Amino acid sequence: MSELNWKIGFEIELISPKGLSRKDLAQLIANQHDGLVRRIFYPQSEPSQVPGTPLFHNLTLGFEVIDQQGCLIARCVDDLTLQDDLDKTQAPQPGWYRIVSDDTRLLQLITCNADAAAPLDEVLQPIANLFATDLEAGVGGMVRIADHIGNPIAIAAPLPGERERPCELITPPIDTNHLERLEILLTSARSLGFTIPAEGATHLHFDATPLCSTRVFANLVNLLWTHGENLKVLVGTNPKCRRLGTWDEDLLILINEPDFCELSWSDAREYLVKLQLTKYCDFNLKNIIHQIPEKHTFEARIFPTWIHPQPAIEAAALMEAVLNYAIAAPKIEPIAPLAWQLESVQKFLQKLPMKEYFRQVWLSRAASVDSDLLEQGVGV
Structure with missing residues (x-):
């Protein structure tokens, strides 16, 4: 599971x-x-x-x-x-x-x-x-x-007062037994009394090798442009998180040019580098485009901090499914960002290629979020 x-x-x-x-x-x-x-x-x-x-x-x-x-x-x-x-x-x-x-x-x-x-x-x-x-x-x-x-x-x-206390716990790339390896580290943190900071976040770095294709890259940008804000609501992005935000529209325009997907990945990178994208956004593409040594990754930055590993694994499964969907789809057309509607979020989750256990986790979470939003009068 x-x-x-x-x-x-x-x-x-x-x-x-x-x-x-x-x-x-x-x-x-x-x-x-x-x-x-x-x-x-x-x-x-x-x-x-x-x-x-x-x-x-x-x-x-x-x-x-x-x-x-x-x-x-x-x-x-x-x-x-x-x-x-x-x-x-x-x-x-x-x-x-x-x-x-x-x-x-x-x-x-x-x-x-x-x-x-x-x-x-x-x-x-x-x-x-x-x-x-x-x-x-x-x-x-x-x-x-x-x-x-x-x-x-x-x-x-x-160092200014108490600046020794913040701790970003960084793992090496993990390819097997993600839950077990994460649990060992977080057990150590819990045993010392480490807790979740007010502005805390979890960043996930996915090996970018399978994403180095103009078609896959364009699919991923279009997917996240459309569904990114709903994903943030779904996962409960910490509102106190700093350095988040959407991409510049120039990225969307470039990857949807008629001939973009005909380019080799090497040629496409030359155009993408000129956009000077920042890493400080919801989904960091900079490490893919610039092929930064030892960090050739796609980074998802929208997740809150967890002191136990299971929610982090569930978050990783959600993003893994989004990436696999971008890889498998022939061509994903750009659509304007969608406002939260439970039915559309559920439909999106049903499309994603993920194990049924994880799908049910996120479908349940979507229903819970929708209930909270209805109580607050949001989107009604």
Whole structure:
């Protein structure tokens, strides 16, 4: 009943109890697998209040759990969208810091040359050596590095209060026994008292290899353009989730050009790259189009967080069925987004190629959602 047939990576956002951190979860997982914990840099971005600089890019501290053969078991990393559960008046924890820059290329340089296990006052020294410059100590324990004419390169600063508590639990791609492998990790989180954050979400990364066809890609876009909002209602997308939204209509126009499906996938990608799609939307296509190494995936970002694995498996089965429908259908025509109507949602679920157990789960969920909407007077 819990069987999935796709290689899927799970990203589940959690929050630690006060006094613990994502490092504690990584260490417990490592202990249970006779594995090792490595401190790593993990890239993040956040809106900036500085004119002309829309985003600040960060390297935050994460923890990678590997087994004795060096294979990844899980990562426990920060997610800057998780804010509401934190007491920002708390003092920074010793040894926790982040590195900030306005240029992702510089952060990539730092990732390749600095040691995430180094203390704050030493971590940028290899970068200072590369630029033949010196580290500059700043207020509040910050360390700054600039080039010879004063252009900023990066700043290392103590982590703000309680920022060690957010934990995005990331699995490697799982191709078999999804439920069992997820349960092992989430059992560890529950045992430490980790809970669901106010803005929490679950992101599912599906291996994109079967989707690399112009016909399949166009089918998928048309399907999700039409049914995406109803899927969000069906799965109960967290209204506090940040960085969601629909695609630009330019995508819909391009994939429905008469000759688009005649293109090779390689040629189609050249056109799709020019759209400069963002990953911060309901369904992230960027990793398919750009073929990002080690993350060649279709990412569904609409799901809430769960502390138990079964709902995550049911969500994955729903999206797996949508992907399989896009693969099997000869051509799916574009239709304007549908408003919620129980009958149309049920009809859509009946079309999807999924195991009957999962179908009944989602048909039952649709009926429950419809009942709630009727009570609220929505769509009546």
